[in-house]
Amino acid sequence: MRITDIREATASISSNIQNAYVNFSQMTVSVIAVESDVMRHGRPVIGYGFCSNGRYAQGGILRERLIPRLTAAGEGALLSDDGGNFDPRKIRDTMLANEKPGGHGDRAVAAGALDMAVWDLVAKIEERPLWRLLSERYNGGGHDERVMVYPGGGYYYPGKGLDRLQDEMRGYRDEGYKVVKMKIGAVPLAEDLGRIEAVAGLVGGNDVAVDANGRFDLETALAYGEAMAPFGLFWFEEPGDPLDFELNAELATRYSGALATGENLFSLQDARNLIRHGGMRPDRDWIQIDPALSYGLTEYLDIIQMIEGLGWSRRCLIPHGGHQLALALAAGLQLGGSESYPGVFQPFGGFADDTVIVDGWAEPGEHMGIGMEAKSAMFAEIQRLVG
C-alpha cells in the first residue's frame, strides 16, 4: 500500500466582503489530492483536502517542503503498524521533519490541507464516513446524531445597509439556522450597535454572535462589551489580537457574557497558551481552533486531549471554517458544534448538498470519508484542479 501521487493547486475563493481587518477579494485556498494504489470499485482511492479560508493558499510550502518529504519516505514509513491503512500521525511527523518548533502560521495551514486529504483517504479505505471512524477510534463509539451549526456571515460590503443585513439573517433563519453571526468593528460603535439591534430585533439577542476579528484594543473591547451587554449575545468573538492573551483575560473579568476565540491560533502550543493565559472561562466560553488551518485533525486530537487535561470539556470546542471536516469532527468526537458558510467562500464553504439544517442543527450524513463528493460544486472544482 502506497501513495502514488500528491497533487496540489490553488483555488480562488474571492468575495466582495470584508471584516474589521481584511477584505477577501484576493483570497485563495490550496486544494490537494492524495492518490493511493488501493483500489475500490475498479478505481484508485483518492483523498481530498483543502485549507480553510482566511490565510491564503500555501503552494510554496507544500511543493518545496511538505510534499517532497512524503514522496521521499521509505516503503511502509507512512503505514499503520499492521500495514492495513495509512497512518495520519506518521504522515504528519514525516511531512514536518526538520521543521523547527514555534512559528505556527502558514506552515500549519499547508499541513492542515494535506492532513485533511490524508484523513479523507484513510476513512475511504475503511469505507466509513470520517465521523464514524473518529467515533470508533477515539471516542469509544460515542457520537452526536446532529451538530449545532451557525452561519459565519454578517460581513460588511459596499452599499450594505440594515435592510440587507436583516434580509441576510432572515435568509439564514429560512434555511434552518438558529444562531447567526455578524461582523463588528469596521465602523464606529454607535453604528455597530444599530446593526446589532437590527439583527437582535429579528432573531433575539441570545441568538446573535458578534465577531470583531481581532480588531480592538482593550479600551474599545471594554466599551463594546459594556454597550452590548444588554443584548445577552450568544458570544463576543475575537475582541482583541488573537495573541493578546492579557487583553482577553482582562476583558473576561469585566464582560460576563460568553467570549469566543481561537481561529487565528494554529497549534497545540498556541491553544494551550490561550487556556493558560487568556482568562477563558470553561463554564461559558468557546474555543474556535480550525483543524484545516492548524496542522489538521491529527493535531486537533492532541488539542482535545490538552484541553481536557486542563479541566475543560470538549463541548467548548467549536471549530472555525464552516467545512465538512469540522462537521465530521464535531459529530464523531462530540464537540460543541461547527461554523458553517452557506453564503461565502464558495464553492468551499458549507456542507454536503443534501445536508438539511433544522432548528440550527445539522446531521453529518453517511458519505464515505469527509464526503466532498457530495458537495457537487466544490467537488467539480476540486476535480478540475487536482483530478
Next chain:
Amino acid sequence: MRITDIREATASISSNIQNAYVNFSQMTVSVIAVESDVMRHGRPVIGYGFCSNGRYAQGGILRERLIPRLTAAGEGALLSDDGGNFDPRKIRDTMLANEKPGGHGDRAVAAGALDMAVWDLVAKIEERPLWRLLSERYNGGGHDERVMVYPGGGYYYPGKGLDRLQDEMRGYRDEGYKVVKMKIGAVPLAEDLGRIEAVAGLVGGNDVAVDANGRFDLETALAYGEAMAPFGLFWFEEPGDPLDFELNAELATRYSGALATGENLFSLQDARNLIRHGGMRPDRDWIQIDPALSYGLTEYLDIIQMIEGLGWSRRCLIPHGGHQLALALAAGLQLGGSESYPGVFQPFGGFADDTVIVDGWAEPGEHMGIGMEAKSAMFAEIQRLVG
C-alpha cells in the same frame, strides 16, 4: 522615486550539521533584490535582503502575496512624507495588507527578507551605513563603536567527538571570539555534560553558552539546569518549546543562571507574551528575536519600544541569526550584542570580510547600507541569483 523591480530567488545553505531538533541538509533562504530608479554613480540603487537561517526560503509567500502588493501600490504610496526616500513602515503595511492577525511564522520570515532589502535600499539612498542611519533616526545619535558577538556553533555532526568540538572552540578563540556557544539536547545528559566540560575546560564555564533548541520538557530542562549550574554558564538557551512560556517561567524560578530564548518567536505579539508570561528576568536573561525572521527591522523597532515599555533594557536584546543586519541593529540601536556564524550557513553566515573580532567584540564598519557588498562570497551568490 519608485521601485522598478523586485527579484527573489532561493539559495541553499545546506550543511551537514544538526541541532537537537532538526538537521540542516535541506536548509534554504530567500534572497531578494529591490531595485529603484534612484541613480548613484551612474547605476540604479539596489537594496538586498535575505531571510535568516532555520526556517527555509519563502518564495511562495513572496511571489504570491507580498511582492504583488508592493508592485500594485500607487505612485508615492511607498515613500516618506517628504518624498525623499522610501518609507519602510509604509512598505511593510502595504506588503502585509489583507493579512489576518496571528499566525506569525513563514509569513514573518518572508516579510523579514523583503524588509531587509528595503532598509538596505533606504540607507544606500541616504549614502550611510545602516547602523549610522538607525542611530540618527531612532537613537538620538547614540551608537556603540563595537558590538559583543559570539559564534553560533558546537553543532552535532556525524563522527564529531570531544577533540573536534574542542578544536572548533579553539578556532573561535583564535578568530577573536570570547563567548562561544554549543548545542545540547541531542544526546543523553551525561554525554552532554562531558561535552560541556570539554569546552568549559578550554575557555572557562562563564564563556560557554549552551543551546537546547527547544527540545526539553520541564523535567529534562530542570535536570540539565541542576547539572549545569556548577559551570556558571554564560546562558542556557531555548530549554523548552519556544511557546511553552509556563515551562520557561517555572525553570526561571529554579535555575539561577541566565536564560536566553526568542529566536523562534516571530512577532511583536509573541515577544510580548514571552515577557508577560515567560518568567524572564530583566537583570540577567536574554531575548533573541531575529529581525530577519520576524517581519524585519521595522517590527523590531516596535519590539524595542515594547520591551522598554515593560521595564526592560534594550541591552537584553541579542538577535539570533549571525547576519550583518543584526550587527548593524546592535551597533546603531545599542542592543546587547549579536550572534555570529563564522563557520555555518555559508555564504550567508557572518559579517563583512574586513570585520575583525577582538576579545569578542566586532566593529560594524563603514560600508554603505547593510554592507553585503563587503562580504564577497555572499554577495557573489546574491548577484548570481538576483542580479
